[in-house]
Amino acid sequence: MASLQLAADSFQLCSPRNSPCPSRPFAVFLLTMNTFLLLAAMVGAEPAPLAVDLPSVDKGELAANKPLVHTFRLKNTTDLSITVTEISAGCGCFRNEVSERLIAPGKVVDLTVGMNLLTQPEGPNTWKLAVRYRVESNPPSTGERALQIMAKVKKDVNVEPVALMLLSEKEITGTLTVTDRRGKPLTVIGARIGLKNVTTEVKAAKDADGRRTQTIAITVDESCPAGQYADELCIDTDDPEYKELRIPVRVVKKAASTVVQALPASVTLRFAKEQTTASYLVRLRDAGEKEVLVEKAECDHPAVSLKFAAGPGGASTLRVTVDLNKSKAAGVAFVSVQLKGPKPETIVIPVSWTLP
Numbered sequence: 353m354a355s356l357q358l359a360a361d362s363f364q365l366c367s368p369r370n371s372p373c374p375s376r377p378f379a380v381f382l383l384t385m386n387t388f389l390l391l392a393a394m395v396g397a398e399p400a401p402l403a404v405d406l407p408s409v410d411k412g413e414l415a416a417n418k419p420l421v422h423t424f425r426l427k428n429t430t431d432l433s434i435t436v437t438e439i440s441a442g443c444g445c446f447r448n449e450v451s452e453r454l455i456a457p458g459k460v461v462d463l464t465v466g467m468n469l470l471t472q473p474e475g476p477n478t479w480k481l482a483v484r485y486r487v488e489s490n491p492p493s494t495g496e497r498a499l500q501i502m503a504k505v506k507k508d509v510n511v512e513p514v515a516l517m518l519l520s521e522k523e524i525t526g527t528l529t530v531t532d533r534r535g536k537p538l539t540v541i542g543a544r545i546g547l548k549n550v551t552t553e554v555k556a557a558k559d560a561d562g563r564r565t566q567t568i569a570i571t572v573d574e575s576c577p578a579g580q581y582a583d584e585l586c587i588d589t590d591d592p593e594y595k596e597l598r599i600p601v602r603v604v605k606k607a608a609s610t611v612v613q614a615l616p617a618s619v620t621l622r623f624a625k626e627q628t629t630a631s632y633l634v635r636l637r638d639a640g641e642k643e644v645l646v647e648k649a650e651c652d653h654p655a656v657s658l659k660f661a662a663g664p665g666g667a668s669t670l671r672v673t674v675d676l677n678k679s680k681a682a683g684v685a686f687v688s689v690q691l692k693g694p695k696p697e698t699i700v701i702p703v704s705w706t707l708p
Contacts, residue, residue: 402434402455402485402497403427411503416469416510417594422501424463428455430487437494438484439463440654445471445681446481465501468598471514472681473707474507508534515600515684516570516585517702519618521607523574528599530566530587537564538591545601547583549576570601578607580686580700602684604700612638612691614701619672619687621705631673634701637666638694644668645693652686655679656703660689674705682706 405425414420428434434455439448451462465481481499486492510531518526532538537559543552555567568587580603587597606617614634621630636644643666649658655678659671672687687701 399429400497401428401430401487401493401495402483403429404483404497404499407498408500409502411501413504413506414469415593416472416474416505416507417597419466419468420501420503421464421466424465424483424499425460426450426455426463426483426497427460428457431457433457433488435486435488436461436463436483437486439465439481440484441465441479441481445683446479448481468600469503469505470507470511470597470599471683472505474505476502476504477680478502508532509538509594509597511587511597511599513684513704513706514682515602515704517602517604517618517684517704518570518572519604519606519700519702520572521605523572525569525571528568528570528585528587530568530589530597531563532565533563538589538594539564540566540568540587540589542588543568543570544586544588545570545583547581547601547603549573550581550583550601550603552585572603572605576603576605578605580604600684602686602702604686604702606700611640611695611697612636612644612699614670614689614699618702619704621674621703623676623705623707628676629673630705631671634670634672636668636670636689636691636699640694641666642694645691646670647690647692649687649689651688651703653679653683653703655683656685656687658687670701672701672703674703676707 409422411420411422436450436453445467446465448463448465455461463483479501483497483499486494512529516526516528518524530540539557540554543554545552549572551571553569555569557564557566570585582602584598585601589595589597614636616634619632619634621632623630636646638644646660646668649660649670651658655675657673657675661669663669670689682705684702684704687703689699689701691697691699
């Protein structure tokens with residue numbers, strides 16, 4: 353009470369002009385009551401419906417040869433059931449698994465998230481996630497819990513590009529390069545992928561300027577059926593610490609009968625230092641010069657935004673923008689453009705971006 357008395361001595365509660373100020377005992381009473389009300393509000397505040405042990409974690413320095421894996425513990429603090437409706441992340445590289453989507457009152461479930469660090473930039477990184485949920489009340493209410501993981505990524509061995517995307521109507525070959533700058537570098541001894549009609553070939557290693565480089569060729573055969581395919585290329589090495597390197601591979605085999613063509617057929621954006629956004633214009637043009645009408649355009653990556661407009665002439669123009677504020681790493685994505693004219697069809701445009 354001594355601190356309250358001291359505060360009251362310096363406290364003046366002044367009323368409007370020509371009105372007397374309240375007495376000192378009344379001022380002490382007001383200050384005391386306000387303090388008790390504030391403490392009561394803090395004590396009586398209800399916890400969030402979905403509590404998380406350590407919502408922000410720092411994993412320290414991690415070598416890129418192993419994936420980042422972390423488990424968050426989610427607790428239902430209510431007397432109602434809670435349903436986890438979505439796990440979203442600013443980076444599309446995250447994978448997640450919830451032990452149970454429906455969380456009973458007072459129960460704790462595990463949310464395990466993982467990421468291939470080979471696809472992430474070297475140095476300090478911060479990744480943000482959001483757990484969206486629904487409280488099964490009447491009526492139901494919704495909420496969101498923010499999560500954060502920090503780590504410093506160390507890359508002695510690098511693979512470029514961090515993800516490979518191949519688009520073609522016929523046979524096509526793409527390449528990946530493995531670079532090791534250590535004193536005793538590794539050697540790639542094999543490469544495997546689970547996609548049919550896709551083959552790999554490991555080229556001979558080259559040593560220069562204190563580093564070793566090896567190229568891996570990936571070929572999509574012309575006999576591959578039209579469609580979209582995704583898998584990981586598994587790169588085997590002779591180094592126990594880097595026994596297996598995994599790189600995402602996505603293939604779009606186009607049907608030759610497509611009426612509308614995207615020009616260019618794929619988009620590659622190269623960011624300069626300090627640049628955070630980059631855009632590219634894609635023309636959608638009909639071979640017979642008919643009017644191209646876009647119904648909607650969507651992308652599977654949160655860093656990619658799209659706008660479209662009619663013109664020039666009978667063509668339509670699509671603007672593809674990548675925002676690095678939503679993805680701190682190089683990446684690949686697919687843009688799907690649904691057309692309503694000259695006939696209903698879907699055009700798939702691969703998009704990739706690299707960092708300086």
